[in-house]
Amino acid sequence: MNAQKRLEIFTRLRAENPEPRTELYWTTPFELLIAVLLSAQATDVGVNKATAKLYPVANTPESILALGVEGLKEYIKTIGLYNTKAENVIKTCRMLIELHDSEIPQTREALEALPGVGRKTANVVLNTAFGQPTMAVDTHIFRVSNRTRIAPGKNVLEVEHKLMRHVPKEFLVDAHHWLILHGRYTCVARKPRCGSCVIEDLCEYKDKVDL
Template sequence: MNKQKREQIFKRFKENNPEPTTELEYSSPFELLIAVILSAQATDVGVNKATRKLYPVANTPESIYALGVDGLKEYIKTIGLYNAKAENVIKTCKALIEQHQSQVPDTREALEALPGVGRKTANVVLNTAFGQPTMAVDTHIYRVSNRTKIAPGKNVLEVEKKLLKFVPKDYLIDAHHWLILHGRYTCIARKPRCGSCIIEDLCEFKQKTEI
């Protein structure tokens, strides 16, 4: 895919959705961090249902840590892998209190040192909470990047690096959200909705559908 096509694709994404954001509900970097940890192999809808009950009761490192693992499980037991996630969240709260004055750090190295925080989670927090030009490649972004040929790659890290290289700089901050939303609602896994896609004429996917 050439530079001009990519420019047009992201121009359309911006015109269609000028201020995209995550569908996870949060009101602070800490709430976002916990929501992203909980969202691994779970839906944003499911995470939001749990955090709507949790955050009014506990939404700081100290208050969640005070719940303990068993107390936290009561709020997140509807989410997949909740046992492991509860352990990681409590450990992360402890680390934030002891090492970061209860503040979420704004560097990749510090974020990835937290329990339950991998590269993708760190990228989401750096981008969404701190406005850094990172690319958190999930299953949706991986599929869209390869299918459209915006940034094809054999693995998640390869796609991430190509997106950072190929996405026009003016669109880099928001590209992560546009691509996720496009993959979630239009360029879906089983049968993409090409007929209602705003970038269909620019996309290089060969088996287009009429839906």
């Protein structure tokens, strides 16, 4: 795919959704970090239901740590892998208090040192909370990047590096939101809704479906 096509693709995605946002509920960087930690192999809707009950009670490292692992589980037990996630969240809260004065670090290295935080989670926090031009490649972005040929790659890291290299700079901060939402609602896994896609004529997918 050439640079002109990519420019037009992101121009159209921006025109359709000028201020894209994550669908996770959050009001502080800490709330975002916890929501993203909880969202692994879970839906944003499911996470939001749990945090809607948790955050009014505990939404700081100190208050969640005070709940303890068992107390936290009561709020997140509807989310997949909640046992492991509860332990990681508690450990993360303790590290934030002890090492970072309860603030969320703004470097990938410091974020990835927190229990349960991988590269994708770190990228989401850096981008969404702090406006850094990062690319958190999830299953949606991986599929869209390969299917459209915007940034084809064999694994998420390859796709991430290609997106960082090929997405025009003016779109980098918001690009990961546009691609996630496009994959979630239009370029869906089983049968893409090509007929209602704003970039259908630019996409290089060979098996387009007129839906």
